[in-house]
Amino acid sequence: MLKNKSSVRIISADGTSDKNLLVPTVLLKHWKKICISTLSFIFILCGSIIYFATSKKEHDITSKYEATLDEVRAMNRQLSWDQSESERDIHQVRQSFNKIDSTIERINAKMKKRGLKTIALQNAGGPIEADEENIELLSEFYAGALKDLDRKLSGIPIGIPHPGKITSRFGYRRNPFTNRGREMHSGIDLKGRTGDPVKVTASGKVVFAGYEGAYGYVVKVNHPNGFETRYAHLSKTNVRKGQNIEVGKVIGLLGNTGRSTGSHLHYEILHHDKKVNPEKYFNF
Template structure:
């Protein structure tokens, strides 16, 4: 296709000089198409280069803009916080401390239900003469501490489920039926009268309420943080499986069902499927 040549003569305007050149006949015959193809190729190359550069530049700009926007959002949050603190009036601070007082009272109500001493927070309020900022920080600190304490107390089995005298402690004891040998006693026995109320020692969900072998009538309650409490030898239960109970709520009535020598409450505390001494949780 390119072997066939055609002579092309280049003549100066004054006719004094001429130049002859051999050019493939194919180029002479199709020079318009070839020129158009070359123009299209150059244009496509330019468009591709422009697109790539634009994409890279856009990505860089987006990254920079995102960073700037995040910085501005952060500054805006700080400004909002500063504005809130600057606008916090004495009356609002009083409301904040009243909120602390109400939370503390709510905790103490739960403590009283369990027969435990109230929590008293001394010297609350701090050095007022140092300014409002200290009061704001102090208020926030106490709120967080009390919320955390309340959440822990809700799920921890504190106090006694019945005020009766301890007749058998946790650990090994002589067999009460044969009066011979030793057996492991996995709870605490509290003496009482048939029909005495038995109260939950923490907030939780009832996983069993009914008759269960040596336990007799028993209520089992699951609490937060891996705790479980069991109230056995009841004359009857007052809750049902799946029910949510609060600390101090009556779960059953004391009795002598199951493996029992007389009216009493057998009380167990289990943590992560391991039975522990309930007396460790009687006092706070």
């Protein structure tokens, strides 16, 4: 088909020259179809290029979006984990400080039994100025320190066994029976009414409970760290020898037995078998 050719004469614009161009006859006959086909092909080719380019861009954007979404999800999971860890840490700290608060309450209860004002730690349960690694150690330290304080306080005769007025202090005094001469008063006298309760000022073990000469009815209690307390002139004893008792227990009733001029409590403190002034132990 291409062997059959037709002559195409090309004339310049001024008409002075012309050229003959041989082209296949089939192209002249079907030039419209060829042009349409060529344009269609070019259009399809451009469309395909645009489609594939757009698809690739969309795929890249989708991939980036999914990757970003995965990172956000991972961050959310990490934040949730960190929050859970933080909540557990806070819970543990609260438990530790609850132990401290419980110990303080026990100490305060014992101070009340001694007739003393309660005590408190400054800023207890307040903001924790420590890093997370030391919070548990800090809590354990305070809990242990308070337990040790509680144990020591329980065995030291602090406070008063009876809230009566002091009628005779520790030291030398005039003989209350003859009103002559001077004698050593080895304890302190607290005025009261017969039958008033008398409380032990520290935890310990009863080493004597009964009647003993000038003491009348008396209770003697041994405590840790070399302390001993004595409660004399009682009308009745409520404990027995060998009994372990806690601070604040009523060990007897106030009376006027033995060498006594009236209803009162004679209270003594001994430290390593040496009698000391009980009034020094009335305040914490």
